[in-house]
Amino acid sequence: MAVQLEERPQAQTEAPLLEVRNLVKHFPITRGIIFSKQVGAVKAVDGVSFTLNRGETLGLVGESGCGKSTTGRLILRLIEPTSGEVYFEGRDVLAMKRDELRALRREMQIIFQDPYASLNPRMTVADIIGEPLEIHGLVKNRKERDDRVRQLLEVVGLSSYHLRRYPHEFSGGQRQRIGIARALAVNPKMIVADEPVSALDVSIQSQVINLLQDLQEEYGLAYLFIAHDLAVVKHIAHRVAVMYLGKLVELAPKKELYNNPQHPYTQALLSAVPIPDPTIKRERIILAGDVPSPSRPPSGCRFHTRCPVAEEICKQVDPPVVEVSPGHKVACHLVKPGQPGPRLIKNPTGVPAGEPGDQKAS
Amino acid sequence: MALRNDEEKVNRVASSIAQKNRSLVRWGVRPAGDSYWALVVRRFLRHRLAVTGLVVLILMSLAALAAPLLAPHDPNAMDLFAFSAPPSVEHPLGTDSLGRDVLSRLLFASRISLSVGLGATLINVVVGVLLGGLAGYLGGKVDSAIMRFTDMILSFPPLMIILVLVSVLGPSLMNVILVLGLLGWPQICRLVRAEILKLKEQDFIQAARALGVPDGRILLRHLIPNAFPPVLVAATFGAAQAIIQEASLSFLGMGVQPPTASWGNLLTDAQSMGVLGSMPWLWLPPGLMIVVAVLSINFVGDGLRDALDPRLK
Numbered sequence: 001m002a003v004q005l006e007e008r009p010q011a012q013t014e015a016p017l018l019e020v021r022n023l024v025k026h027f028p029i030t031r032g033i034i035f036s037k038q039v040g041a042v043k044a045v046d047g048v049s050f051t052l053n054r055g056e057t058l059g060l061v062g063e064s065g066c067g068k069s070t071t072g073r074l075i076l077r078l079i080e081p082t083s084g085e086v087y088f089e090g091r092d093v094l095a096m097k098r099d100e101l102r103a104l105r106r107e108m109q110i111i112f113q114d115p116y117a118s119l120n121p122r123m124t125v126a127d128i129i130g131e132p133l134e135i136h137g138l139v140k141n142r143k144e145r146d147d148r149v150r151q152l153l154e155v156v157g158l159s160s161y162h163l164r165r166y167p168h169e170f171s172g173g174q175r176q177r178i179g180i181a182r183a184l185a186v187n188p189k190m191i192v193a194d195e196p197v198s199a200l201d202v203s204i205q206s207q208v209i210n211l212l213q214d215l216q217e218e219y220g221l222a223y224l225f226i227a228h229d230l231a232v233v234k235h236i237a238h239r240v241a242v243m244y245l246g247k248l249v250e251l252a253p254k255k256e257l258y259n260n261p262q263h264p265y266t267q268a269l270l271s272a273v274p275i276p277d278p279t280i281k282r283e284r285i286i287l288a289g290d291v292p293s294p295s296r297p298p299s300g301c302r303f304h305t306r307c308p309v310a311e312e313i314c315k316q317v318d319p320p321v322v323e324v325s326p327g328h329k330v331a332c333h334l335v336k337p338g339q340p341g342p343r344l345i346k347n348p349t350g351v352p353a354g355e356p357g358d359q360k361a362s
Numbered sequence: 363m364a365l366r367n368d369e370e371k372v373n374r375v376a377s378s379i380a381q382k383n384r385s386l387v388r389w390g391v392r393p394a395g396d397s398y399w400a401l402v403v404r405r406f407l408r409h410r411l412a413v414t415g416l417v418v419l420i421l422m423s424l425a426a427l428a429a430p431l432l433a434p435h436d437p438n439a440m441d442l443f444a445f446s447a448p449p450s451v452e453h454p455l456g457t458d459s460l461g462r463d464v465l466s467r468l469l470f471a472s473r474i475s476l477s478v479g480l481g482a483t484l485i486n487v488v489v490g491v492l493l494g495g496l497a498g499y500l501g502g503k504v505d506s507a508i509m510r511f512t513d514m515i516l517s518f519p520p521l522m523i524i525l526v527l528v529s530v531l532g533p534s535l536m537n538v539i540l541v542l543g544l545l546g547w548p549q550i551c552r553l554v555r556a557e558i559l560k561l562k563e564q565d566f567i568q569a570a571r572a573l574g575v576p577d578g579r580i581l582l583r584h585l586i587p588n589a590f591p592p593v594l595v596a597a598t599f600g601a602a603q604a605i606i607q608e609a610s611l612s613f614l615g616m617g618v619q620p621p622t623a624s625w626g627n628l629l630t631d632a633q634s635m636g637v638l639g640s641m642p643w644l645w646l647p648p649g650l651m652i653v654v655a656v657l658s659i660n661f662v663g664d665g666l667r668d669a670l671d672p673r674l675k
Contacts (some may be wrong), residue, residue, distance in 0.1 A: 073568070076572050102574040104571060112569065118566050119566055121588065132573040132575075135573070135576070135579070137576055179569070
């Protein structure tokens, strides 16, 4: 039995660790108390497909309410999907029975956004991090558990003397580390990081990001990194997927996405990333209006109501996903393989071309 | 088993990462010893009325426990030379119309009344937490069923239904405790359900689910402990109510039966105008005991509510 964290060789197999196909979650809107009937549905996630390789970080970005977090939770089956397929190492996650699912919990974990809500205030650090060890039978007794918890605390940069403390005695960044240690306790292969740094101070953000990167290096972890901060994603992700109103609009390797964004929405998002250099002047794409309600999404391309270059077809037909270059997929009528796509402005990121990734998350 | 190898490898990895992180570790941590309950105790002690209430309750309970030692007479023995006697050295609180010592009866009555409060509350809490927990955690049909049942119980006029039940079951101490216990839980049930509904969506519960913590354990270790503070407060108020209800029942003759004394049936004597006017030693002491006990419990409840409220931290 593998009791300890193991080093795993990185990305040696071609088969993806995680494969998501056409994932859909519609939350029913019901009316009436006893004889409730469904009067509509919030289409939180509406046909999302992607893969995640071993040791890779896939950034999932989008505005609040676009379904990023729901996607993460669907994969872990914290929420039951309406339809779709999720495969983890080739195993059908959605078909799993209770016992299989419990076993899967050791391989897929989650880190939450709010470090205050994600730890049980009535439990000590030892109990919080030790619980997964106990329920999966990874330790034999209390002493073994505490030793292991001490080790995990050191791994995430906390002191082992924090063992008997309660969550409220820690700062936000420290709590986030406790949450990370808890996820690491079962020695997972993949972690869904649901906006793990957006609730933290900027100075703490980079520490936590660096910790996540160190852990990835050491243990070959794969991350599904959910964020709305493109700067953070640029720092940590290998590939980036952009989501709008429950659908993926663009998915590409990081450099490709930041240098050559195709979808108008991606370009608008990138143009909104602040540059910490007041001397750089650049154009910004300001989108008009609000995000439409996911309970009544627009017809055709969901972005057409706010898209500055939308055409007639965009209002009627849901755009198919096209691969414009290897690994770069876009869902937009105006993007065609082999042809230059729509360019709203010359340089959406505002950073002089040829220096991608120099804008560190800090 | 290659456990040793693993261990070495892990130690190496752990120490290498720990080394990298060492510089980050030494941020200040708030002073130690601040467990949740230590904070609660400290806040409770600042609440003067609550502490007074608690002291009074402890004294009452001790007196009730030590009743056989403290009572100057057998509570049921009649003094043939002193019927309806006013307070004297021999009988500090006088005697009743049968010549029984009122002080002794009062002390023994505390045992009965306080155990009704405690027993009924225990039943309330167990039933309420269990049903409320299930309703909140499982939701859906189970939730509807439990909550409609709760509404039904709440819609009975309480004193009537208690009277009916007690007269069907026969008035006795056990029956009074049972009836009060089995009718008083809906408030706690609703409270627990609401609390659990709120907690269920919190990330730490999601984290527990993601870690594969079994449902039962989530309920018992994560949800109920966090839902407990309001229950504790409701339970104290419930205990006060149970004492009052027992007193009303006994006063009406449907509660604890004579010759066993309870605060309520000591008051029965006051049903006659003569006693009410000319023999205040018969009804004033038990009346005062009820008032003081209920007030103290309510003060403790107030104190607990303030001490347990995380917003006041």
